[in-house]
Amino acid sequence: MSLDSISSSSSVDESTGLNRNSDLEPVDEQFGLLSLTEPFELEPNRGNGYGVANGSLNRERSNGEEEYERLTVQNREIFGDERPSSPSSSGYAGERGSSSASTASRIDGASEVDGDEIQEVRNDCSLEGFSDTQASAWVPGKRHVDEDDGSISWRKRKKHFFILSNSGKPIYSRYGDEHKLAGFSATLQAIISFVENGGDRVKLVKAGKHQVVFLVKGPIYLVCISCTEEPFESLKGQLELIYGQMILILTKSINRCFEKNPKFDMTPLLRGTDVVFSSLIHSFSWNPATFIHAYTCLPLAYATRQAAGAILQDVADSGVLFAILMCKHKVISLVGAQKASLHPDDMLLLSNFVMSSESFRTAESFSPICLPRYNPMAFLYAYVNFLDVDTYLILLTTRSDAFYHLKDCRIRIELVLSNSNVLSEVQRSMIDGGMHVEDLPLDPLPRSGSSPHLGHQRVPTDSPERLPTDSPKRLREPFIGIGGPAGLWHFIYRSIFLEQYVSSEFSPPLSSPQQQKRLYRAYQRLYASMHDKGIGPHKTQFRRDENYGSSHKDLQQGLSMGI
Amino acid sequence: MAKTRNKNIQAKLVFLGDMGAGKTSLVSRFVRGQFSDFQESTIGAAFFTQVLSLNEATIKLDIWDTAGQERYHSLAPMYYRGAAAAVVVYDLTSSESFERAKKWVQELQRQGNPNLIKFLVANKVDLEEKRKVGNEEGELYVKENGLYFLETSAKTAHNVNELFYEIAKKLAKAAPSRPTGMRLHSRPQETGRRHSSPNLSNIRLFHLQVKWIKIKQRNGFSASETPTKHIA
Numbered sequence: 001m002s003l004d005s006i007s008s009s010s011s012v013d014e015s016t017g018l019n020r021n022s023d024l025e026p027v028d029e030q031f032g033l034l035s036l037t038e039p040f041e042l043e044p045n046r047g048n049g050y051g052v053a054n055g056s057l058n059r060e061r062s063n064g065e066e067e068y069e070r071l072t073v074q075n076r077e078i079f080g081d082e083r084p085s086s087p088s089s090s091g092y093a094g095e096r097g098s099s100s101a102s103t104a105s106r107i108d109g110a111s112e113v114d115g116d117e118i119q120e121v122r123n124d125c126s127l128e129g130f131s132d133t134q135a136s137a138w139v140p141g142k143r144h145v146d147e148d149d150g151s152i153s154w155r156k157r158k159k160h161f162f163i164l165s166n167s168g169k170p171i172y173s174r175y176g177d178e179h180k181l182a183g184f185s186a187t188l189q190a191i192i193s194f195v196e197n198g199g200d201r202v203k204l205v206k207a208g209k210h211q212v213v214f215l216v217k218g219p220i221y222l223v224c225i226s227c228t229e230e231p232f233e234s235l236k237g238q239l240e241l242i243y244g245q246m247i248l249i250l251t252k253s254i255n256r257c258f259e260k261n262p263k264f265d266m267t268p269l270l271r272g273t274d275v276v277f278s279s280l281i282h283s284f285s286w287n288p289a290t291f292i293h294a295y296t297c298l299p300l301a302y303a304t305r306q307a308a309g310a311i312l313q314d315v316a317d318s319g320v321l322f323a324i325l326m327c328k329h330k331v332i333s334l335v336g337a338q339k340a341s342l343h344p345d346d347m348l349l350l351s352n353f354v355m356s357s358e359s360f361r362t363a364e365s366f367s368p369i370c371l372p373r374y375n376p377m378a379f380l381y382a383y384v385n386f387l388d389v390d391t392y393l394i395l396l397t398t399r400s401d402a403f404y405h406l407k408d409c410r411i412r413i414e415l416v417l418s419n420s421n422v423l424s425e426v427q428r429s430m431i432d433g434g435m436h437v438e439d440l441p442l443d444p445l446p447r448s449g450s451s452p453h454l455g456h457q458r459v460p461t462d463s464p465e466r467l468p469t470d471s472p473k474r475l476r477e478p479f480i481g482i483g484g485p486a487g488l489w490h491f492i493y494r495s496i497f498l499e500q501y502v503s504s505e506f507s508p509p510l511s512s513p514q515q516q517k518r519l520y521r522a523y524q525r526l527y528a529s530m531h532d533k534g535i536g537p538h539k540t541q542f543r544r545d546e547n548y549g550s551s552h553k554d555l556q557q558g559l560s561m562g563i
Numbered sequence: 564m565a566k567t568r569n570k571n572i573q574a575k576l577v578f579l580g581d582m583g584a585g586k587t588s589l590v591s592r593f594v595r596g597q598f599s600d601f602q603e604s605t606i607g608a609a610f611f612t613q614v615l616s617l618n619e620a621t622i623k624l625d626i627w628d629t630a631g632q633e634r635y636h637s638l639a640p641m642y643y644r645g646a647a648a649a650v651v652v653y654d655l656t657s658s659e660s661f662e663r664a665k666k667w668v669q670e671l672q673r674q675g676n677p678n679l680i681k682f683l684v685a686n687k688v689d690l691e692e693k694r695k696v697g698n699e700e701g702e703l704y705v706k707e708n709g710l711y712f713l714e715t716s717a718k719t720a721h722n723v724n725e726l727f728y729e730i731a732k733k734l735a736k737a738a739p740s741r742p743t744g745m746r747l748h749s750r751p752q753e754t755g756r757r758h759s760s761p762n763l764s765n766i767r768l769f770h771l772q773v774k775w776i777k778i779k780q781r782n783g784f785s786a787s788e789t790p791t792k793h794i795a
Contacts, residue, residue: 271634359606360606
């Protein structure tokens with residue numbers, strides 16, 4: 001089992017191309033490797049569907065659920081053992097107010113929020129999912145177009161992303177007008193080619209607090225300049241995703257344009273896609289899928305997901321390559337044709353593309369797209385239709401003339417989904433708002449505990465009424481402000497086998513966007529260090545974040561890399 | 564409704580033209596009666612259906628609103644293949660857009676069905692003060708190239724319904740009761756008079772007392788009506 005896990009986790013490294021540069025990434029001084037902890041147990045009930053998309057991607061995965069169960073059983077035992085050592089969370093809520101933690105990096109954290117895109121939600125201390133809160137407040141599209149590298153405001157931005165060609169022509173810039181940044185692009189290109197001329201490759205340049213990360217993809221150069229203290233691996237992974245997003249729109253055959261004409265100007269080809277990139281970059285600050293290379297599912301009752309999976313499977317059998325039903329960034333169900341498997345990064349890029357483009361919401365669309373992990377050279381054709389404001393269906397095919405067939409498929413799917421109440425269940429799950437640590441059972445032993453959310457999952461679909469005990473508000477009350485049982489604040493669990501993750505929603509005390517973003521960044525660092533090629537991969541890690549509030553609260557993070 | 568023993572015609576109509584010319588706005592104005600000042604770029608192509616009932620026929624239009632960005636250009640044949648009518652739209656405040664429209668017309672003449680009903684549409688006539696492409700230029704071009712011409716404004720709805728009804732009428736005429744192929748008028752009709760003077764064909768149009776059914780594409784064509792499919 002553990003051998004399995006280790007090999008799997010290192011293969012994640014390979015597949016994501018994370019390439020560690022050993023002189024970087026000083027493990028954050030505020031964190032020390034202290035002891036072991038285990039991931040929190042998530043899903044005691046087989047098949048109640050948190051995270052198991054029904055209708056597996058391929059045949060091998062059909063054992064997924066058993067595997068899943070096995071993992072959780074082990075977890076449960078370990079959890080039982082570990083629990084007594086969990087730190088007490090008492091008194092935190094009281095001390096939170098007196099937060100004198102104005103240490104340097106805390107200020108950094110806060111000012112970073114200022115400079116970054118989530119400032120709009122600072123006043124919104126809603127306890128809803130962070131992502132939801134953000135999604136409504138975040139302003140899509142390119143901002144600060146008037147800036148260039150001469151503007152002070154431009155220079156002060158915390159995180160820049162650039163795409164340029166190997167002749168130094170700007171292709172994309174997160175801030176400012178690409179054409180005005182031609183000189184700056186040429187400088188970046190000069191740095192890269194200077195090092196290349198010496199037979200070497202530049203990966204990272206550190207300049208004070210700034211990291212400049214380079215990624216060369218044939219004739220395309222990608223550069224990130226950041227002072228967000230994110231690990232090199234994370235920034236590099238983000239550049240990989242930006243490149244993937246570009247490939248999704250254009251395919252890798254754009255390389256040929258550069259072969260024909262090295263001075264080729266690519267900007268016209270990307271016209272109108274600023275919003276796609278800005279939304280992807282925004283997701284780097286809230287969506288765990290961007291660094292753990294897994295997707296997440298909308299919590300649904302087993303039977304509901306089965307109903308959705310069955311009709312998608314039906315459609316897939318009729319010559320559709322992938323049928324994907326999603327609600328925002330969460331998967332409802334996903335089915336692939338035989339032997340076709342969809343990489344989580346492709347799903348991330350595809351759903352980002354669909355959700356960020358308003359055009360898909362207004363009509364049925366049929367659009368060429370490329371899945372970089374599936375085949376970076378070829379277009380697939382995507383039929384996209386929003387079934388309601390958040391729920392959308394993507395049908396992918398290799399045939400450019402399949403529109404009417406896919407349209408018929410959608411009509412069939414929509415009919416089945418509404419007849420079997422899947423769409424209303426989906427909406428209810430959205431309103432329920434995911435999992436909260438407060439809802440976890442107090443006593444770890446009786447698995448039949450009265451967790452409202454887990455309990456809710458067990459409600460058979462033929463009796464849609466909720467259980468009488470299902471009253472999240474009342475049960476949550478005792479924990480307000482101190483997290484869930486044993487002081488647990490938040491968890492993420494990733495199943496390597498399923499390429500899926502589950503995470504809890506942000507609950508108090510993680511209520512401010514700054515705190516949430518700090519936690520998110522801490523997960524990022526943890527993930528990077530667990531997959532460190534030099535000293536890892538590690539099965540377990542315990543980190544203590546002295547800086548998290550002034551109360552020396554321990555922040556436990558168990559990122560499960562296997563067991 | 565106006566379901567006489569008329570023929571039912573299903574026809575594919577494709578919108579082409581430069582990014583920002585107003586293709587989506589025109590379609591959206593016609594299909595939904597809506598206009599947005601900040602219409603986002605279309606991705607790939609969006610599909611709409613609309614049923615028009617003329618006296619002589621019921622016409623179900625499958626409308627393909629294609630994306631104007633350059634990256635989709637090479638994929639355009641996928642959308643205009645099999646189309647019975649095409650509308651090439653340009654923005655009359657941009658000569659570049661007009662040049663692009665000419666390229667689309669050339670491509671259609673080269674690749675498209677010879678019987679294709681082709682309209683050239685100068686959109687944004689509400690922006691008269693910013694006009695860069697004169698009405699005469701459009702008129703001249705269509706005369707030389709055998710197209711129909713209209714100046715429209717998706718914003719004010721000027722000539723938008725007229726555009727679709729003109730297309731529908733021509734489709735109805737072109738499609739005989741027995742499907743033996745389409746005939747195209749050898750010369751463009753007097754569709755594109757100066758928009759300041761009353762348009763003859765428009766007046767005729769209003770006298771047709773056409774009744775048309777709006778069907779929201781999502782609510783389903785099948786739910787409210789199932790015409791016998793007859794591909795024009």
